[in-house]
Amino acid sequence: MVLGPPGLRVLSSDATRLAVWGDPIAHSRSPQLHAAAYRVLDLEWSYERRRVDMATFPEVLASLDHGWRGLSLTMPLKAAAFAAARTRDGRARLTGAVNTLLLTADGPHGFNTDVPGIVDALGDEGVTSVGTARIVGAGATATSALVALAELGSHHVQIVARRPEAIAELVAMGEEVGVTVAAAAWDEPRLDDVAVTIATLPGGAQVTDAAADALAAHGGFLLDAVYGHWPTALGAAWDRTGRPAASGLGMLLRQALVQVRIFVAGDPDVPLGDEDAVLAAMRDAAMGD
Template identity: 40%
Template sequence: MRCAVVGDPIAHSLSPVLHRAGYAALGLDASYDAVQVPAGGLAGFVAGLGPEWRGLSVTAPLKREALDLADTVSARAELAGGANTLVRTEAGWAADNTDLPGAMAAIRERYDGPVGAATIVGAGATAASTGLALAELGACTVRLLARDRARAAETVAALERHPGLEVDVVPIEGGGIIGEVVVSTVPAAAQSEVLVAATAAAAVVFEVVYDPWPTPLAAAAAQRGQPLVTGLDLLVHQAVLQFAMYTGHDGPLDAMRSAGEQALAAR
């Protein structure tokens, strides 16, 4: 069985480390690689895969392409407007999105309190999946702090497909934080002192970026003693779900997380 993560850029991905650790822990005869596939190239890449290929983890900028080429699409992938998982089945390629349930599991692992409203810094594909996860956890309102309001339109449309969810978009410079949960999906360089200070009142901080670590936001949350959900938490939880889809075995969470932690520490 062969699997891989595809995207561009891809060299930084920890997915091979996680999945290979899972295979080793369970003694499975399988391989998992990282393959650079540029925007517009996913359909051609998939068409050339032999029968030994079982699954693909899909990252930027290919998540919409994965949705479009699939023979079947899960409800949550359709809701998110993108797929991070392709699995070969008897009916062809099936598209799913494990970022959404992965984010839910990552949050609940660190925080078991109420989620009535939330703020997401950034407005890309990751903002869409984490926003939908927050809605599934009970959020009625999600605020996007966007660097470019126009580029947030696709994410807003995805979030508004969730029944009853109210979405508003404000400039990132204002740092207008609402709700119990703050999620950051932007690079460390975009995390201003004003933004970092504004997150102090949140019950939990979710920093999606895991490299470099810690970001200013993560460092401040740790110093304050706020519950902190990390990008590695998200990556591991969504990878565990993918692992089960590819192999038919439950993903060994502890082994996969440990391998990710060691790989990050070595960078």
């Protein structure tokens, strides 16, 4: 799969400004992670945090001058960034979500780094292939989780969501990537044993202990996309049952590393020079908060 548009490897040396946008945004650790990476790379780039909502996104994006190199986008801007991108990588096209914009003279180029972030975060936990899996939630992050599971070889994924109609898009996406998607409601989860569960619910989502314990009992390893409200209700259930679980901090770290690759060289798949040192510095920054 060709993920990036051609001709992006050489970027203007005077484009040094970067930022993460979203609403809310005060909780974001992206500035610490990116600042750590650019120190190791000896790049005098700035990386800011700015609250931008859906209504103001087009105007604020259009106001950026040639000094801007790229943007990280969090909720609720991933669909808007997808629409604004002049080109999109393969993962963005599959998911309909862009969380990274590389800003060039010919327009913004969109990437989805959440997918490799999930793949690599699971790899860090020793999960390098997946047969059957479960996704809890059916929002924007669930689309990236589904594509990530397909990349890891998953052939059957169950989606547990409160709104069954929200699963229809994931069923169609599953057909496109060769994964059978089945739905289960919260109040009647027909649960089979799976190797991996990826939780994509917001940090404050209400989950009953009974539902959480049922998911944990049949859920294998848990990767929860939340990192700011840990443990979540699901994380606590996995702990009660003695099953392995990880917060979304590893996913955040790994997707940010792929963003750094894009901002440095325009390619999500080309490792940085001394990437091990960059990753170590980013991990230290993440753990320091």
